[in-house]
Amino acid sequence: MECLFKELPQFAERKRQIPSSRLSVSLSSSQSPAQRSRRRSPSATLQLPVPRSFTAVQPSSRRCQTLYGLSSPTPTVEERDSQQQQTILRILTSSSAAPSSCSEREREREREREREKGKKRKSKLLHQMAACFHQLNLTPIRSAFHSFQSNPYPIPKCAKFRCRSATISNPKRSYNITLLPGDGIGPEVISIAKDVLSLAASLEGIEFQFQEMPVGGAAIDSVGVPLPDETLSVAKQSDAVLLGAIGGYKWDKNEKHLKPETGLLLLRAGLEVFANLRPATVLPQLIDASTLKKEVAEGVDLMVVRELTGGIYFGKPRGFGTNEKGEDIGFNTELYSTTEVDRIARIAFETARKRRGKLCSVDKANVLEASILWRKRVTKIASEYPDVELSHMYVDNAAMQLIRNPKQFDTIVTNNIFGDILSDEASMLTGSIGMLPSASLGESGPGLFEPIHGSAPDIAGQDKANPLATILSVAMLLRYGLGEEHTAKRIEDAVLETLNKGFRTGDIHSTGKMLVGCKAMGEEVLRSVDSQRPAAVSYQN
Ligand SMILES: NC(=O)c1ccc[n+]([C@@H]2O[C@H](COP(=O)([O-])OP(=O)(O)OC[C@H]3O[C@@H](n4cnc5c(N)ncnc54)[C@H](O)[C@@H]3O)[C@@H](O)[C@H]2O)c1
Numbered sequence: 001m002e003c004l005f006k007e008l009p010q011f012a013e014r015k016r017q018i019p020s021s022r023l024s025v026s027l028s029s030s031q032s033p034a035q036r037s038r039r040r041s042p043s044a045t046l047q048l049p050v051p052r053s054f055t056a057v058q059p060s061s062r063r064c065q066t067l068y069g070l071s072s073p074t075p076t077v078e079e080r081d082s083q084q085q086q087t088i089l090r091i092l093t094s095s096s097a098a099p100s101s102c103s104e105r106e107r108e109r110e111r112e113r114e115r116e117k118g119k120k121r122k123s124k125l126l127h128q129m130a131a132c133f134h135q136l137n138l139t140p141i142r143s144a145f146h147s148f149q150s151n152p153y154p155i156p157k158c159a160k161f162r163c164r165s166a167t168i169s170n171p172k173r174s175y176n177i178t179l180l181p182g183d184g185i186g187p188e189v190i191s192i193a194k195d196v197l198s199l200a201a202s203l204e205g206i207e208f209q210f211q212e213m214p215v216g217g218a219a220i221d222s223v224g225v226p227l228p229d230e231t232l233s234v235a236k237q238s239d240a241v242l243l244g245a246i247g248g249y250k251w252d253k254n255e256k257h258l259k260p261e262t263g264l265l266l267l268r269a270g271l272e273v274f275a276n277l278r279p280a281t282v283l284p285q286l287i288d289a290s291t292l293k294k295e296v297a298e299g300v301d302l303m304v305v306r307e308l309t310g311g312i313y314f315g316k317p318r319g320f321g322t323n324e325k326g327e328d329i330g331f332n333t334e335l336y337s338t339t340e341v342d343r344i345a346r347i348a349f350e351t352a353r354k355r356r357g358k359l360c361s362v363d364k365a366n367v368l369e370a371s372i373l374w375r376k377r378v379t380k381i382a383s384e385y386p387d388v389e390l391s392h393m394y395v396d397n398a399a400m401q402l403i404r405n406p407k408q409f410d411t412i413v414t415n416n417i418f419g420d421i422l423s424d425e426a427s428m429l430t431g432s433i434g435m436l437p438s439a440s441l442g443e444s445g446p447g448l449f450e451p452i453h454g455s456a457p458d459i460a461g462q463d464k465a466n467p468l469a470t471i472l473s474v475a476m477l478l479r480y481g482l483g484e485e486h487t488a489k490r491i492e493d494a495v496l497e498t499l500n501k502g503f504r505t506g507d508i509h510s511t512g513k514m515l516v517g518c519k520a521m522g523e524e525v526l527r528s529v530d531s532q533r534p535a536a537v538s539y540q541n
């Protein structure tokens, strides 16, 4: 049965007609049942269906009746209210005592004490109550939130969805996430990915605090630099960083230090995330979206391990000058040290070992000294991984082989610039650059997670962007950044289920599929996150 995702329309309509004070759910109220009955007149007339999960906390005799399809008397509003309160109170206080053993007077005294603990305590409690509502699949969740706008605890946007999954208990794990929406389609995809992360995590008992900071063009416009010190500092102190994309026509002519791209490079260097994992998996659902022949694209599943904080992007000397003929010149330096190559090689071998045990090192050792060193060091590190089969390939050949026979690749390790280019190329095997996530990791500190695509100024603000690369980046954040494998899997399964249902953004659309925009695609993924249906094909990265 489809989950009832949106607020019930008739409920929303009634809510508009009723003063919000009346809509609050008087969970810890000191009113007697009789008083409550008098006061709740307008909202009490809302004949909400009893949620299924609610029956699970009813006394066993009624539960049996429900389970075996025997008709049970529909509880009155009063009865239901009282049962809800007892259940929530029990969960909040983790009390093993049966709520029915408490007299109404004792409960009243308890509530009296609760009230005196002040507003902050109350807000906190209400936040927990909201989680319980969530757990119990109770309809009034929205009204409970609604009447406490001043709650200092951030309410995830997705709280408006009613979930049928009843897995949450009080949040057990809590993480700080820095959100860097950036430019162009960045804010569009980040807003969706944040909702997906919040919902999936809340269903697994995880809590997130988000801090949104400016980066790229947005930071240039607001603060004057592409990577404000505050942004880097907040990012460093968080548990993981989620970035949308940076860049755009507006800043293309800026001086180098005032380009959005400079902000991104400074961020990567500042976080010391030298290992960039870019998985390219051709999903069976998207085989028709690939521009390659079906038999070429089918079954492709590769991982590009890109060195991210070295090479020509950062090598010195670099700059502009004049040559002996008096002409202007621009120059950069491709430079790698043994330490830099060794550490990325080890990450790549470890990655290959967990995959199909094949590693292809891509370089330009027939021409470049930096590549000669690269090949020498990768070959040396290979002796630590006898179980991994190592091959070497020149980058020009690799670019060609990726199109000719991509299935020959398992794990590819390469330098910063080759990795940039080859991963964009690999994305088209999967159907679109809008499908490729990435994880950038260092030896310590938070990881940086971002789709591999850019700010796509050509489609920005038009609700056309594919949010799946960013949603899958969130899955990588959970897996690689926080070790929350189960939640990562839930998100990946939801993406697959959404594709199974036939929803497609324009970049991956094919005949017979449902064309949706960025937001609608996000909503479909949220629906699937909630539904928990196991996916037919599992996504690996
Ligand atoms: N990590 C990053 O933030 C990053 C990466 C690449 C490029 N950029 C920057 O982005 C700007 C634009 O660069 P570009 O045009 O070369 O590359 P791009 O990745 O932004 O766009 C290339 C093409 O792919 C499409 N595309 C990209 N992402 C998509 C998505 N999610 N859904 C549907 N279509 C999508 C775009 O519409 C465009 O036609 C530049 O300023 C560039 O420097 C940033």
Ligand SMILES: CC(C)[C@H](C(=O)O)[C@@H](O)C(=O)O
Residues within 6 Å of the ligand: 247, 261, 264, 265, 420, 452
């Ligand atoms: C925007 C740019 C600096 C960046 C890079 O070259 O690394 C981008 O192409 C990417 O792949 O993330």
